[in-house]
Each structure stands twice: as C-alpha cells, then as structure tokens.
Amino acid sequence: FKSLVGKDVVVELKNDLSICGTLHSVDQYLNIKLTDISVTDPEKYPHMLSVKNCFIRGSVVRYVQLPADEVDTQLLQDAARKEAMQQKQ
C-alpha cells in the first residue's frame, strides 16, 4: 500500500459507499487518508459531496480498488502465498 501513496484508488466501504481519491497515507491498521476525493458510483454515495480530505477507518473498508498497472500482480501473489504459508503454521 505504501507504494501506492499518491495514486488514485477507489475505496469501497462495507456500507456500499464508494469513494475515489488520491491515496494520501495509510497506516498499519489500514486506516486510509484520501485527498481530493470524488464520487465513483452515484447510487451508493450519500450526501457527502465535495469532500476534500477524508479519513477512512480500516474496519469499514470492504475493498480498495487499485489501478491495475500500479501493482505487480505476480509479486503480490507470491507475497500473499508466502504469508499464507507462514500463517498456517
């Protein structure tokens, strides 16, 4: 995630809210700060219009949509596999 700071991401929350914005920062709990946010899906977007900066608590995040070309999916898969192996133990 830290390598994505400065990139545009879409955060989908567990209450169906989708927010597009620039990733400002992220911490170990996956709390996310977005700047210059905008609407992605108008239907799932309550009247929270034109917010500049927002802080999203990690526990309410359902998905974080990453731009495909920003992520080395092979590397991500390997890392996830390795971590899953470690966790099984």
Add this chain to the structure above:
Amino acid sequence: MVLLKNLQPPTEGVRHEQAETTAVMDGQRLGCGTLYVAETRLSWFDSSGLGFSLEYPSIGLHAISRDVSAYPQEHLYVMVNGKLNSEKAADDDDDDHDGSSDEIRFVPSDKAALESMFSAMCECQALHPDPEDDDSDNDFEGEEYDVEEAEHGHADIPTFYTCDEGLSALTQEGQATLERLEGMLAQSVAQQYHMAGVRTEETKAEFEDGMEVDTAAMEAGQFEDADVEHW
C-alpha cells in the same frame, strides 16, 4: 427524535476543543455547542449540558467538506456505523440497505479550525484500533507469535520452517540443536561419501526443514553402521 444525554464533557486528553460548533445529526440541527475531540471519545455538548459522545471505533469515516454548493457551510462530516438510538431504527428512511450509517456534521463558526479538528480526530482514531483482526497484516507480529509458541512447546522444536526466515526465528534451544546436528551431520557426511555419496545434499536440506531434528538427533549415531536410506 435524537436522544441527548446529560453527560460530562471529557476533562483529560482533550486533543481539540471547538466552541461555537453546531451539530447536525442526520439533517436535524441540534443547536450550537462545543465539540470535544478527546483521546477517549468524541463529544459534543450544547450550552445546557446536553450532548452525545461517540466512541472512535464506531466512527467509520470523517472528512472536511468544503463545497458550499453541496452543503451551505464548510463542516466536518462524520459517518458513524450503526444506529445511535434503537428508536430511530423504525423511523429512518434514508439508510442504506446494508450496514446502517449515521451522518453527523459539525459546523464550527471558525472555518479555519476544520483542519485541526480533522487532524485531531485522525490521531485519536489511531489510538483506537479495532480489536478483531482476521489476518495479521504485520509479518512482524506473525513471527513473534511463532517464537512464542516455540518457547512454550517441548523438545519439539518448530518443525515447520522451510524458508530462511524460519531459521532466524529458532529459539536458543533450536539454534543449539541445529548446531549440534550440523556437527554430527558433518561427521556422517564424511562417512556417507564412502557409502552412498549421493544423499548429502538432500540430508542438509532436511536439516533445515527441522522435521527430522528430534529423531535424527537420536539416530544419527546409529547411522554409522546402518543404511543411509533412513534419511
């Protein structure tokens, strides 16, 4: 109707205090009061002492809203998970189908304070991480857990480490055993060259695995005569 309770404003750990702040809960103006961003919780009280407080884990999102066309004044928007009152559950129409969220807006008379209000809330949110965690994101935490389990175990040294990281997580006992075994291996390797000669690489790999550690320790001495194929 919003149920306002007569609570005490927090006195300790108040990161930010903002007077002359109007609170609007789900579109309902609660009046003008003081917002307290404390390390323990977020509170707002009006002049008569009525107010409410929010626990940070229940705050899903907070943001600064600056667009005047969307909402007439710049304010701090706070999205709360779940219902504030069970009474409201029956009446409310605006909610999403999943996860009920409530919205609260804090409109300070001093707009310049919004940044510090926002920052104070961010800091306090970081003080209240969620207790439930399905996965441990931190590799660090994962390794620590493993070491703890190893220490509590018997002579059963962690047998599952196959990668390099595992070696570093061995306990002192494990390290000592590893060194002892490697010494013994060096001895038996010399003999294996005479006997089979092929298996040395495999056996070394197995030692790293740790699977054979205990049994190997006992039987290594026996291998001077016996077949190599036990490995």
